[in-house]
Amino acid sequence: MQPKSIPAKKAGAPGAPVRRAKEDPRWVRLTLTGLALGIVGLLVVVPIANVFVGALSEGVGVYWKNLVADADTRQAILLTLTVVPIALVANVVFGVAAAWVVSRFSFPGRTLLVAFIDLPFSVSPVVAGLMFVLIFGLQGYFGPFLRRDGYAVMPYLLGGVLTLVAVAIYLLLMPSDVKRRVGFWKVSPWLVAILGGAALFAGLVVLQEGLGVWPKNQSLKIIFATPGLVLATSFVTFPFVARELIPVMDAVGPEEELAALSLGASGWQMFWHVTVPNVKWGLVYGIILCNARAMGEFGAVYVVSGHIAGQTDTMPLRIEKLFQEYNLPGSFAVASVLTLVAILTLVAKSKLEQHLPSATTTPGTEP
Amino acid sequence: MSIIVKNVSKRFGHFAAVDNVTLEVPNGELVALLGPSGSGKTTLLRIIAGLEVADEGSVLHHDEDVTSYSPGERKVGFVFQHYALFRHMTIADNIGYGLRVRGVPKPERMERVNELLKLIRLDNFGSRYPSQLSGGQRQRVALARALAARPAVLLLDEPFGALDAKVRTELRQWLRRLHEEIHVTSVFVTHDQEEAFEVADRVVVMNQGKVEQVGAPAEVFEHPANAFVMDFLGNVNIFRGAVEGGKTVIRPSELPPPDSGRQATGTDVYVRPHELAIEHRRNGEAAIEAKVVHVNPTGSRTKVELKAVEFDQMILAELTSERYAELGLKAGDVVYVSARRAHVFTPTYSI
Secondary structure, three states: OOOOOOOHHHOOOOOOOOOOOOOOOHHHHHHHHHHHHHHHHHHHHHHHHHHHHHHOOOOHHHHHHHHHOOHHHHHHHHHHHHHHHHHHHHHHHHHHHHHHHHHHOOOOOHHHHHHHHHHHHHOOHHHHHHHHHHHHOOOOOOHHHHHHHHHHHHHHHHHHHHHHHHHHHHHHHOOOOHHHOOHHHHOOHHHHHHHHHHHHHHHHHHHHHOOOOOOOOOOOOOOOOHHHHHHHHHHHHOHHHHHHHHHHHHHHOOHHHHHHHHOOOOHHHHHHHHHHHHHHHHHHHHHHHHHHHHHHOOHHHHHHHOOOOOOOOOHHHHHHHHHHOOOHHHHHHHHHHHHHHHHHHHHHHHHHHHHHHHHHHOOOOOO | OOEEEEEEEEEEOOEEEEEEEEEEEOOOOEEEEEOOOOOOHHHHHHHHHOOOOOOEEEEEEOOEEOOOOOHHHHOEEEEOOOOOOOOOOOHHHHHHHHHHOOOOOHHHHHHHHHHHHHHOOOHHHOOOOHHHOOHHHHHHHHHHHHHOOOOOEEEEEOOOOOOOHHHHHHHHHHHHHHHHHHOOEEEEEEOOHHHHHHHOOEEEEEEOOEEEEEEOHHHHHHOOOOHHHHHHOOOOEEEEEEEEOOEEEEOHHHOOOOOOOOOOOEEEEEEOHHHEEEEOOOOOOOOEEEEEEEEEOOOOEEEEEEEEOOOOOEEEEEEEHHHHHHHOOOOOOEEEEEEOOOEEOOOOOOO
């Protein structure tokens, strides 16, 4: 009987009549490996290297000037650095909430919710941008109103959002021990929400009507302005955090959270002491992917931005514009920044992937 | 503190997990909820803990209605089947967590943690992580964590279910001794009748969301309230038989015709393997002629598998090793089996 594992060297040796089911002939392996390496090299490595070559073709000095001296480019970088963090924060809040709901509760429509979370992945970004134009654009549903007296929505919008936030904080901070719920905590949460919300709304109305914090009878620009960019970017990157967190939270399971509750932790304590440490690598992973996608988003942003130079151009839009103007070193310079972000993302991603499975079996590398 | 469960029901969709259960756990007792999977025992335990909300009914601690209390307010310690230790915290942090969220200052907390580490005999393990411990050690940590805040009630959900047989036996005895030391009212869920009998003061047998019988282990085993309890607690032979003139008769070949006008009192007769006697010669009328199929002499009792000659049925009997040696049984022997004791249950009909 021959030993089962034969060194790979001998696999294709002539005269070896034993065919091992697990090993392909050497020429198959060499061809496939060569093909894979060749394709990756030709389609990925060479073009990426070329971006840096093109950007630096006229020297480091020109490269730097291309990045910072051009006011429009500077504005584009600044705009991207404004839009992306807002979209990130929105998507982290949404993603954590959605992953929580999907992995911890069962309710009618749960599968539908998961499907809708995935929707932005399957919709073309251009279509996504168009959707927002159709809602908020001049010819859209809210267009005429937003144009006439757009800022009138502020008390409603802010009032609603702030009330929700306040209710969430109230519920999380409520002591889990009935005996410690004295004074303020004895009031019914519904009463607090309704009265608090009403008071908040009244305050905001006073701010608007009496003090004129927000301009009256002026159009509130969403499309062709920063809010539109934030909306479009958020929509397109919306699934990343939730999609990363749902499997991690499913794998970790609710038992540790229940254990924390049974030991007397409040919802807030449970969330920070147990849930967040258990899913932190998944969360960071999601944020990194979300960030990469948000910075590079082109299609949706292209539609809603109206590409006004120096105002609504984000970095990818700026690259395209510079390219159209035959300013190749300039466009390559901005492109190199995005490419660098991509490479960093890749490195961070592969580092994090080592942590991800360990999130369910062993503790992290904390001291 | 005693626990009283009053008319508690819980449904998942159309499935009644717990169906109108009323139960009292006296102060300081160790009670086992015993039943097959799906009998609602874990759901009932979670309702007592506040981890699950009952659709109907109430849960009382002593005389305080805690139905609307959150798990933290109920002063319960809960031990999960798969430990549910916080994987990113050290053993010491795990054990001290209940005190930490209650705002106990660190020195005091550490003192209690060290005391508990000693109790579970893991003194030097405080700075390790759960993944570095064996299953049995983890379960002890889970128990210490549940006990840290001095709960009034300790609830354990299949605490030894995920452990191997030897560790399980050790931990059982340890839990028993621990309970004798600290005397906290405890309820534990198990599907293993041996475990329930060994550890618990009282056993609650559950089936299909209902309580079938409550009693001391010996009482439940010796006097099962109904056919389910009889069948669930250990091996049992079920014969077709009847009660005639105050005697139990096993007569498989004389089943009454199904459409006879007068209802014959045919019923199932339950006999435990150790309640069967085996003879080489026919000894009385009730004896069943049977052929020995297999003999398993390992363990303190010899298990004999037989097949009834007249009516194709497998019979399981248990003999003491002395009796086995006396009889000198081997496969293929034809013997006569009779019951020293038989259980008959009047079927209950629900309208």
